[in-house]
Amino acid sequence: MTEAHPDIQRAVELLKAGELVAFPTETVYGLGADAMNPAAVAKIFAVKGRPADHPLIVHIPDASQLDRWAREISPAARAVAEKFWPGPLTLILKRHPDVPDCVTGGQDTVGLRVPNHPLALALLRAFGGGIAAPSANKFGRISPTTAQHVRDDLGDAVAMILDGGPCAVGIESTIVDMSSERTTILRPGMISAFDIGIFLGRMPAEKGNAHSVKTPGSHLAHYAPRTPLLLVPDDTVAVAVRTALGKGEKIAVLAPYPAPIEHPLIVAWQVAPTDATAYAHALYATLRTLDAAGADLIIVQRPPWPAVIDRLMRASAGSGT
Incomplete structure (x- = not known):
């Protein structure tokens, strides 16, 4: 897929006209708008039902655009960008004065990322600027990892959906705050704190309750099915x-082994992958399948990986509503 592809050209035209375009990344599908157009960004919040003070991640085509969006960028932050971009890592940096408040949630920081997906990169290069893009779904619900998920959630509210197939990673990016001297993990992802620590030569801190930077995906209830999840x-x-x-409840289960019994109230039983990469890749699609099974309760065996546990805990907290 190249910049000359007619789908890319049409998507760029729509973005420049202030419309919304959903596009694939390696993590999840994003709901994109011109990050420098406040009226376009406002459409993201309206379509998703997203709180206005919740910041957005700005997707850029490469690390050379960092200075257009951020200031006071440390050598360590530039090194992390060069090492892990394109890839599932978002950097929190001091915002450039020109970045609109609606993108940053009124904060003095901005989240930036270069996605590792050929269609997303083609779009960003052809657009030539930053695209603000949270996940392309209703706020708090299960993130989309296929174009069909976006259609199911948002329908005609999006001017165009670029279909790049299933997302390879399947859960949202690691968010790393490097806006001060202390490097802090604000959201776990498939690039781990250990990966970043090994590269920097010092382990990053974990987000504490007193941390002042608000980030995407930080609500306790998020990524949630409508069926209660345990x-x-x-x-x-x-x-x-x-x-x-015993209570007569219909159940759907996600566990790393087949159902030990057959029972009419077990309406779905998904065998979970036993490695982190495959589990994360399938997670949101699996939750959607279980949510659609007609169960009264979804039971999920807790996996061992921090990034996936984070998503499942938030999914559990927001489920059943």
Whole structure:
């Protein structure tokens, strides 16, 4: 897919006209608008039902555009950008004065990322600027990892959906705050704190309750199915299943082994992958399948990976509404 492709040309025209374009990244599909057009950015918040003080990530074509969007960029931050971009990592930096408040949630920082997807990169290069893009779904709900997920969630509210196939990573980017001397992980992702620490020669801090920077995906309730979701340790799945069945509840289950019994109230049982990459890749599509199964309760065995646990905990907190 190149910049000359007619879909890219049409998407650029729509973005420059202030319209919304959904596009694939390696993490999830984004709902994009011209980041320098406040009226266009306002459409993102309206379509998603997103709180106006919730900042957006600006997607840029390469690290050479950092100075157009940020200031006081440390050598370490530039090095991290060169190392991990394109890729599933968002840098929080001091915002350039020209960045609109609606993008940053009124904060003095901005989130920047270069996505690792050929269609997204072609779009960004052809557009020539920054595209503000949260996940292309209703706020707080399960993130989309296919173009069909976007259509299901947003319908005709988006002027165009670029279909780049299923997202390779499947969960949102790692967010790293490098706006001050202290490097802090604000949201875990598939690029781990260990990966960043090894590269920098010092381990980043984890976000504390006193941390002042608001970030995408930081709400307790997020990525959530409408069916109540119960996240349980691996040694209590059988107990949770028996308890639900004893109450006469229809259940859907995600666990790393097949269903040990057949029961008419077990309406879906998905066998979870046993490695982090495959689990993350399938997570949101699997949650959508389980949510559509007609269950009264989704039971998920807690996996061992921090980034996936983060998404499942938030999904559990926001589920059932």
